[in-house]
Amino acid sequence: MRYSRAFIPTLKEVPKDATMPSHILMLRAGYARMVGAGIYELLPLGTRVLHKIEKIVREEMDAAGAQELLMPTFLPGEYFKESGRWELYGPTLLRIKDRKGGEYHLGPTHEEIVTDLVRREVKSYRQLPLNLYQIQNKYRDEPRPRAGLLRCREFIMKDAYSFDVSDEAALASYQQMHDSYHRIFQRLGLEYRVVEADSGAIGGKQSAEFQVLAQTGEDWIVACDECDYAANVEIARRGPVAGAEPDPSKMLPVEKVETPNTHTIEEVVAFFGPDVTAAQTLKSLVYLASDEIVLAVVRGDHEINEIGLARQLGVDALLLASDAAVKEATNTEIGFVGPVDFGGRIIADPDAVSVLNAITGAGETPYHLKNVNHGRDYTAEVLSIRQATSGDPCPNCNGTLQLYRGIEGGHIFVLGTHYSDKMNATFLDEEGDSHPIVMGCYGIGVTRLIAAIIEQHHDEEGIRWPVHVAPYQVIVTPIGKDEEPLTKATEIYETLRDQGIEALLDDRSERPGVKFKDADLLGIPLRITVGSRGLKQGTVELKKRIEAESEDVPAADIVSATQAALAALRS
RNA sequence: CGGGGCGUAGCGCAGCUUGGUAGCGCGCACGGUUCGGGACCGUGAGGUCGGAGGUUCAAAUCCUCUCGCCCCGACCA
Numbered sequence: 001m002r003y004s005r006a007f008i009p010t011l012k013e014v015p016k017d018a019t020m021p022s023h024i025l026m027l028r029a030g031y032a033r034m035v036g037a038g039i040y041e042l043l044p045l046g047t048r049v050l051h052k053i054e055k056i057v058r059e060e061m062d063a064a065g066a067q068e069l070l071m072p073t074f075l076p077g078e079y080f081k082e083s084g085r086w087e088l089y090g091p092t093l094l095r096i097k098d099r100k101g102g103e104y105h106l107g108p109t110h111e112e113i114v115t116d117l118v119r120r121e122v123k124s125y126r127q128l129p130l131n132l133y134q135i136q137n138k139y140r141d142e143p144r145p146r147a148g149l150l151r152c153r154e155f156i157m158k159d160a161y162s163f164d165v166s167d168e169a170a171l172a173s174y175q176q177m178h179d180s181y182h183r184i185f186q187r188l189g190l191e192y193r194v195v196e197a198d199s200g201a202i203g204g205k206q207s208a209e210f211q212v213l214a215q216t217g218e219d220w221i222v223a224c225d226e227c228d229y230a231a232n233v234e235i236a237r238r239g240p241v242a243g244a245e246p247d248p249s250k251m252l253p254v255e256k257v258e259t260p261n262t263h264t265i266e267e268v269v270a271f272f273g274p275d276v277t278a279a280q281t282l283k284s285l286v287y288l289a290s291d292e293i294v295l296a297v298v299r300g301d302h303e304i305n306e307i308g309l310a311r312q313l314g315v316d317a318l319l320l321a322s323d324a325a326v327k328e329a330t331n332t333e334i335g336f337v338g339p340v341d342f343g344g345r346i347i348a349d350p351d352a353v354s355v356l357n358a359i360t361g362a363g364e365t366p367y368h369l370k371n372v373n374h375g376r377d378y379t380a381e382v383l384s385i386r387q388a389t390s391g392d393p394c395p396n397c398n399g400t401l402q403l404y405r406g407i408e409g410g411h412i413f414v415l416g417t418h419y420s421d422k423m424n425a426t427f428l429d430e431e432g433d434s435h436p437i438v439m440g441c442y443g444i445g446v447t448r449l450i451a452a453i454i455e456q457h458h459d460e461e462g463i464r465w466p467v468h469v470a471p472y473q474v475i476v477t478p479i480g481k482d483e484e485p486l487t488k489a490t491e492i493y494e495t496l497r498d499q500g501i502e503a504l505l506d507d508r509s510e511r512p513g514v515k516f517k518d519a520d521l522l523g524i525p526l527r528i529t530v531g532s533r534g535l536k537q538g539t540v541e542l543k544k545r546i547e548a549e550s551e552d553v554p555a556a557d558i559v560s561a562t563q564a565a566l567a568a569l570r571s
Numbered sequence: 572c573g574g575g576g577c578g579u580a581g582c583g584c585a586g587c588u589u590g591g592u593a594g595c596g597c598g599c600a601c602g603g604u605u606c607g608g609g610a611c612c613g614u615g616a617g618g619u620c621g622g623a624g625g626u627u628c629a630a631a632u633c634c635u636c637u638c639g640c641c642c643c644g645a646c647c648a
Contacts, residue, residue, distance in 0.1 A: 012597065012609065013583045017641050037640065092647070109648055143572080143646050157648085207648095218647095320645070411648060443648060481606060513608040520608090531607065 001472070003506040007044050010518055020216050022451035023148025025463050029521045031450075031471075038145025038153035042447070045522065048471035049450050050156070054135055056187050056468065057158050057444060064180045066131040066160050071113050073137055077103035079112035083422050094139045094153075106139035111419050111441055114161045118437065119425035125165050128427060128437070129173055133160035135446060147216070149451035150407060156447045162440040165427065167416070170438040174206075174414050177442045181210050181410050188449060189466030191456060192409065195221045196231040198307055206414040210444075211406030214455040219406045222388045226399025231388070234307045238384075238401060239393025245375050246356035252371040254340075259368045263335030265300040268368060272359060277301070282352055282360040282372070284337045286321040286329060289313045293321070293329045297339050297348040299355060302386040309347065309385045336361040339378040340369060348380035407452045408445070415439040463523025464545050467569040472504040474562060475524040479512040479531045488555065489530040492540070495559050501566070520545065525569055528558060544569070 008030040017034070018024040026032040031046035042050055058068065080086040080093070086105075094106040107113065114132055122130065138157045145153050162173035178194075185192045190212050197209040209232060211221050222238075223230035231237065262268045265278050281300030286293060287309070294313065298304050310318045326334050330342065338361035339346050352358075353374035362369045374380065390403040417436040420426065426434045457464045467473060474496060478489035486507065493505040504524065506515050512531075519527050529541040529550065540558050542565060543550035553561045 009581090011582060016577080016583070019642070034640090090646095138648085140648080144644090146642080151647085159648090408648085413648085441648090445648090479607060511606055511608090511610065513606090513610080516608045518609085529607080533607075 001504050003504055004508050010521055020147045021458050022454035025454055025458055026148060029463055038142060040149060045471045049469055052469040053446055053449055057184055060180045060184045061133050064176050066133045069132050070134050071110050073107045075105055075107050077105055079116055083112045083419060092140050094141050108138055108140045110159055115419045115423045115425050118163055122427060125427050125429050128163055128165050129169055130163040131160060149447050158444040158446055160442040164438045167438055170440055174440045177412050185210055187468055193223050193230045198234045208412050209408050210410035212409045212452040213404055214407050215405055216455055217405040217407040219408055221404050221406045222401040224394040224399040225402055227397040229394050229396045233387040236388035237395040238388040239395050244354050246373045250356055251373045251376060252357050254377060255370040256362055257368050257370055260366045280359060282358045284339055284361055286326045288319040288321055289315045293344045295339060295342050295346045296385055297352045298386045299351045305385055305387045312383050332363050333365045336365045338363050340372055346380035347383050347385055349386045350382055353382055409449050409452055410444040412442045415441055462521035465523045465525055467525045470525050472502045472524050473566055474501055474503045474526045475506060475519050476503055476528045477506045477515050482532050484535055485530045485532055492558055526565055
């Protein structure tokens with residue numbers, strides 16, 4: 001491609017609505033543009049990267065025996081109604097009425113649709129196992145789209161669905177996808193962890209997330225520093241904790257302190273001065289578990305694990321009480337709630353009850369209590385209800401957990417018969433007996449991965465694409481006003497193309513600085529610079545985007561040198 | 572949905588407090604000089620000031636409503 005004819009609208013300045021590196025760089029380097037919140041156009045360069053990722057995904061899915069198909073995105077509501085997700089999905093489902101008033105929606109994921117297809121067409125164990133996948137747009141009216149391509153309302157997903165005759169066979173399919181995903185993420189040049197995860201609205205029994213490590217990720221995960229245990233903090237387990245009661249001989253008398261405008265733990269710590277840390281405070285949160293009001297207490301520096309709390313309470317979902325509901329239940333404003341003299345059920349984490357002489361909300365606005373101790377001043381059911389964090393013992397070995405942030409790039413699920421039961425998808429076995437088909441489903445956020453790769457591969461100057469996903473492998477940059485560099489660069493460019501190397505020829509009449517800046521911004525892995533100065537010695541320059549120095553190469557050898565450099569980058 | 576911020580030329584911003592000619596930088600077009608890390612000079616094109624209503628002789632500026640975008644939280648395969 002000749003740069004002078006290419007649609008690559010780069011920006012010198014950072015667009016004001018972008019804050020994440022991937023978002024800023026995709027806009028600045030001309031890979032994408034925003035149309036609305038969470039709705040993006042992929043420009044030619046972005047589309048080339050998308051196709052590169054899709055190719056890798058297809059190769060690995062096909063190699064695992066999955067077959068590609070294409071289901072519609074515009075769907076009659078009846079299938080989600082059949083599974084119950086028409087209600088369960090709530091406002092996240094983008095609903096549409098047709099001219100006759102019929103109820104439709106855009107597909108957020110396709111378990112029901114593929115299950116319907118399979119129940120119509122698959123009748124016999126002889127047709128199983130089966131794994132079907134597609135790469136297409138998905139629609140979710142996210143409560144808060146954000147961070148460019150990382151959380152969109154329209155995005156491209158690879159979704160695969162496996163169908164088996166038994167739990168054992170389904171687990172083998174799951175394991176095969178697990179292995180495929182490893183190869184995909186490795187080929188994409190990503191640093192990632194596979195973590196145990198919650199199944200969420202998809203339903204099912206077991207799931208694992210492929211989390212791309214990045215400080216800008218939305219998810220928190222913990223991983224053991226010694227064994228392979230890793231989990232999303234939503235469900236992470238941790239080794240046993242003592243939960244020792246505080247020593248009564250060291251307890252000080254309770255003191256009530258007026259603490260205006262201290263609603264958060266940070267504000268409380270700041271109010272009580274430099275000797276107090278968050279670990280000496282208690283965080284009290286009011287939840288609605290079904291109809292019951294529950295006060296959950298964790299140490300101030302810890303976070304509540306809501307999924308874990310809900311499971312231990314035996315309810316499907318917990319609702320954090322609104323400001324008004326807290327006021328009604330406790331007669332206290334948020335920020336001043338505490339366990340002392342709380343009327344209802346109190347659940348406290350072992351680490352919370354061990355705090356000696358804790359600071360906590362007084363249950364009265366605007367006061368806090370000092371020197372609160374479990375056993376003496378309040379009594380709680382002690383359950384492990386906080387999220388795991390750095391320093392916690394590993395549940396599986398003697399190692400220690402570390403906290404990371406991640407971007408959920410893939411998620412694989414064992415579904416069992418969750419959908420096949422509801423939708424009556426069955427097969428006949430050798431005996432002629434009918435059984436529900438055992439399913440699994442496997443998603444990769446393809447457009448999200450474009451952004452995730454940039455989050456891991458960039459510097460101050462721009463993107464640094466891994467060679468397998470780069471939109472072009474080489475940019476040939478003639479510089480200077482003479483004819484000779486352009487002539488020579490064009491010759492090199494055409495030879496590279498003849499060799500099957502994707503190259504961009506920067507034939508614009510720009511000054512060298514502009515071309516270098518753009519080449520770095522775009523992130524093309526290799527740059528060949530052709531200038532009059534080098535040509536006098538018969539050389540051109542070869543530079544890797546990830547290295548600071550370039551190397552002089554005899555012009556006659558540049559194609560083989562380029563091939564060698566690409567091979568080195570690929571390995 | 573709660574909290575905070577922002578909407579003025581393609582992009583980044585000033586002007587608004589105290590109402591009165593819509594500005595700056597980059598980019599774009601043309602001419603000239605320049606040419607190895609986002610050059611310089613000159614000329615020029617380009618704006619329903621997010622939208623609607625109101626106050627006023629007069630609104631980018633004041634008031635009301637509304638739409639959109641970003642961030643934090645709630646929520647979320």
